[in-house]
Amino acid sequence: MSQDLFDDELELPDRSAQQRLDRLVGLDSVKAALVANAAVLLDPSALRAWSSAAHGSVLPIVETFAERTPLFVLAGDVGTGKSTLAETFAQQVAVDRDINVSVLRLSLRSRGAGAVGEMTRLLGDAFDEVIRRGRGLRSGDALVLIIDEADAIAQSREFGQMHHEDRAGVNALIRGIDTLAAERRPVLVVMCTNRLSALDPAVRRRAAAAFEFTRPDDAHRLEVLSQALAGCGLSSTEIEKLVDLTGDTGCGYGYTYSDLVHRVLPDAVLKAFPDRPITIDVVADAIATNPPTPPFKSE
Ligand SMILES: Nc1ncnc2c1ncn2[C@@H]1O[C@H](COP(=O)(O)OP(=O)(O)O)[C@@H](O)[C@H]1O
Ligand SMILES: [Mg+2]
Structure with missing residues (x-):
């Protein structure tokens, strides 16, 4: 099933991912924030170890931190590096923390997801598969799900009278993210969209962090x-x-x-x-x- 659901899977660490990551210009602060957030979500034991070493116990704040929804939003103009960073930031985490990360990519636009109900089904299947894979992860392994070109499920408010079917797409996304969060596995979701302002508030509220991408100055x-x-x-x-x-x-x-x-x-x-x-x-x-x-x- 995952064969036709996702694009080719990326296995990190990987030399060409490192090159693509290194070549990105103007994204140093986004990169650093994403890597720092991802590191503690993908490898919570590191945070607990630090807490024990620095404070003699695992602090409540550390537990709260680990309960954040493992969702990041990359939003902004076309051709500004959203997809590239989504696919490669975990390279840094893989190297720093000495873990293996599989990256699964679901591109909504290229799937002809315009058909009514199609997007909802795709999202449901993708999350089912990711949750299944998450349960099977061995220690030291992690998973990143990229939902790229997510504009159709992202937009809501200003297009007020959203169709019933579109709302079903947003709901499928929220359901998937919440289920995944409850699993507390080293699995991250990265969503890419062209406009942060059009992102559904319920999705945005869940994101551990959202980053805005702009054209080069x-x-x-x-x-x-x-x-x-x-x-x-x-x-x-x-x-x-x-x-x-x-x-x-x-x-x-x-x-x-x-x-x-x-x-x-x-x-x-x-x-x-x-x-x-x-x-x-x-x-x-x-x-x-x-x-x-x-x-x-x-x-
Ligand atoms: N910040 C950047 N620095 C250097 N090259 C970039 C940057 N953003 C995009 N590119 C180049 O443009 C290509 C397309 O970028 P992509 O990540 O697909 O953008 P987006 O997903 O935001 O539309 C990349 O493969 C890369 O070669
Ligand atoms: Mg893109």
Whole structure:
């Protein structure tokens, strides 16, 4: 069943996950908070050991802490690293705490989850499977469930007259999260959505933490561009010029990380290849032919 329910399972620690995690720009504080929260939820014995060492007993506050709902919400604009961080943050936990983490990914959009009732069934099946797997975990193993592209189940309030069927999706999610929390297993749920403001209040209230992702500012674009263009021979003034060209140049928004990494920079390479070097003009041309992705709008 899990075969067609989830995308390929990731096993951490893993070298390529570490690389993907290391390459993320502008997310250091989110990364640190996520790793710190996840470490104590996935390995509560560490917290108890600390409490015993520091206070001579397992403090009540430590028990309360471990009772938090193991849910994190990553929200924000497209192409800002939500999926990548969701898939790789546990790499850091796996290495730091010397544990194995399996990452299961359920993508709602790519499942054609638009059909009435389909999303509810998917969520129910996914949680059943994760709870089953959670019960079978050996000591030192942990599980992360990613519910990606969760916009359809996330939105509620401002779209007031939510359909009955949509509400069933939210309810299935809440039921799954609550059941999982009651199991008190080293299992985490990470939900990714494009808009935090549209997230159902009942879901948001349960989250141990919610993080908002944004497009890269000048300093972040400088970091992405100078890393990617290292060795091309561009001056720092030229790189600054590219930082300006990829900011908000009048349309109200600038380039996303993904726009830069997956569209502009590869296009610059292709424009230069095979008979000329990458220059500022080549990159500026690639920027001009690849406008920034408009911000996410709910229909
Ligand atoms: N913060 C970032 N720093 C560097 N590259 C990024 C960042 N965010 C996204 N990218 C690049 O864009 C790609 C798509 O990002 P993704 O995680 O799918 O974004 P989202 O899920 O927010 O739409 C990533 O594989 C990565 O190469
Ligand atoms: Mg994504």
